[in-house]
Amino acid sequence: MFQDRDGNIWFGTEQDGVVRYDGGKLDYFTPVEGFSGTSVRGMVQDAVGNMWFATRGGVSRFDGRGFANYTTKDGLADDQVWCVLLDKSGRLWFGTEGGVSRFDGRAFATFPLPAADLSGAPNVNRSPKLINAIIEDRAGNIWFGSNGNGVFRYDGRTLSHLTTKDGLPDDFIQSMIEDRDGNLWFGTRFGGLCKFDPSVSRKPGKSAFITYTKEDGLTRELIWTLYEDGSGIIWIATAYAGLCSFDGASFTSYQQHEGLGNPSVHSVMEDAAGQLWVGTADGVYRFDGKRFFNWTKKNALAG
Known part of the structure; x- marks a missing residue:
């Protein structure tokens, strides 16, 4: 991305x-x-x-x-x-x-x-x-x-x-x-x-x-994949084990419970507005700071 x-x-x-x-x-x-x-x-x-x-x-x-x-x-x-x-x-x-x-x-x-x-x-x-x-x-x-x-x-x-x-x-x-x-x-x-x-x-x-x-x-x-966001958090995209973030002291794991539908994460990107985008084996997700939401063609066209 x-x-x-x-x-x-x-x-x-x-x-x-x-x-x-x-x-x-x-x-x-x-x-x-x-x-x-x-x-x-x-x-x-x-x-x-x-x-x-x-x-x-x-x-x-x-x-x-x-x-x-x-x-x-x-x-x-x-x-x-x-x-x-x-x-x-x-x-x-x-x-x-x-x-x-x-x-x-x-x-x-x-x-x-x-x-x-x-x-x-x-x-x-x-x-x-x-x-x-x-x-x-x-x-x-x-x-x-x-x-x-x-x-x-x-x-x-x-x-x-x-x-x-x-x-x-x-x-x-x-x-x-x-x-x-x-x-x-x-x-x-x-x-x-x-x-x-x-x-x-x-x-x-x-x-x-x-x-x-x-x-x-x-x-x-x-x-x-590795990615550092605007606040200095390191995001770690793993194969079949979801997404991790590292704040310099500890790791936080994001899985299906947080809305991430597929555990194989391939890419991470923060846009100009500070929105985090995550690419997985079954599509794209956006992160609101707590949960992930699947971003599909339908909601893309809806804005």
């Missing part, structure tokens, strides 16, 4: 392309309208207002009138695209099944990262170059969350690497965010939630990593 500069909310679906909601009507974009695929995994808006989508069929750009699509034929590392980042310089970064592609507005270039050794890994996605998440921190460093090879940090000149050997609880990284205090948070596939304090990492004898698991109140250690 993404809210653009005009206030439209975009919903990426698993099988039906992307949907745009302008507050009064829903617009559907599928391959029939020129969209590159049916499954959407990420989206951003660039400086001139173009929307960019990471899909299972490559990259799609929407300029408000039509779509331009990019695949391996155009230099993309792989057509299975998992995430997208627009950095402060206006460059686009795409995490794909075959590694990272960077787009400077003219051409795609492969950004080389070491492949993971998955020979002893659990039975998950076996793509050793897959990148699940890319973010930029306040200092301009680009972070890459990998499939079995931990986290990479690129400062514009050199590449550094963090794995379980350095304190990560798991090398399979699903999601990353930087919070308002400059801490990095990693949502993993097998190791729960991890907080990384870059300032502590420079102090000898102190660990920069804090890991949170079910023992700390997390409902499950397989995390799909």
